[in-house]
Amino acid sequence: MNKKQKIYNKLLELVKEENVKVDEMLRDHLYTKLGGKADFFITPTSYEEIQNVVKLSNEDNIPFTLLGNGSNLIIKDGGIRGIVINLKHLDAIYSEGNTVVAQSGARIIDASRYALDKKLSGLEFACGIPGTVGGALYMNAGAYGGEIKDVLDYAYVVDKHGTLVKRLAAELDLDYRTSNISDNGDIVVEATFQLKPAKYEDIKEVMDDLTFKRESKQPLEYPSCGSVFKRPPGYFAGKLIQDSDLQGTNIGGAEVSKKHAGFIINKDNATTSDYISLIEHVQKTVKDKFGVDLEREVRIIGDDKD
């Protein structure tokens, strides 16, 4: 029996057969519609299953990677070795008093809508962010003046030893589009948001306004990974890119959006190499012209194609 078959058999002892896929094409799970295959792609249905997979990964030295909604990731054309864990089956959302509790596979947009229904204010900013709750915590996602850090009370994570642990928001080092979740090797499984009671109409008005702004400014009709770069101190990435005359520039099928300079869209069957080359071209052009370093917000992971 080869090594891959052995790992598959062990995974079947931990996760239901229908939730273990081999050689899964990751582009089908990513917003950019790019990326190669995962050796194993699993979708656990309980925290215990996740804990057991982490223990297996430690014992047999098999790497694992978390994949949320794939809205802030570029995966290389050679794909990902080891196990990709996706928590789409863990997507419950409920409320307790003024808190909303969401499992990390739930979409943050759905948590935001759920809060609206419960007349709880604080998650309006997230009404158009297309990630999961887990991905939103990892990135400390934010928009229009709000961010996860403002509303997160605590999270439950499966730590690198496979133990379920409660982490207070303050322990996660949430900062501009970053956290210490990957440094600690944590898998976020659940988040509790502390919100404030408000009128339904007031919350809805804010969400409608933000949705209008987003739809009128962002190229949502094309696959993309949102804003590619972080905001450099004292500047706006989009403005620097615009002033460098880069909008409409393309490499292969990837193009700097004409609608929003901070977005790179997959216009016509781009490869990951097209995307990465265009990102580097934008960084170099802006550096040459304005002397500003554009740091990537989007994460690039996986292997190059042989």
Ligand SMILES: Cc1cc2nc3c(=O)[nH]c(=O)nc-3n(C[C@H](O)[C@H](O)[C@H](O)COP(=O)(O)OP(=O)(O)OC[C@H]3O[C@@H](n4cnc5c(N)ncnc54)[C@H](O)[C@@H]3O)c2cc1C
């Ligand atoms: C059209 C568009 C608009 C966007 N607008 C915004 C915006 O306004 N504001 C903003 O902040 N972002 C925005 N984004 C980016 C993206 O939606 C956010 O960064 C989001 O939080 C990523 O969540 P995800 O589930 O897609 O994560 P993924 O892209 O799947 O993963 C991102 C990182 O999180 C890790 N991760 C995912 N789940 C877990 C987990 N459960 N435990 C531990 N680690 C995990 C992954 O390993 C990866 O490193 C936008 C993207 C698009 C495509």
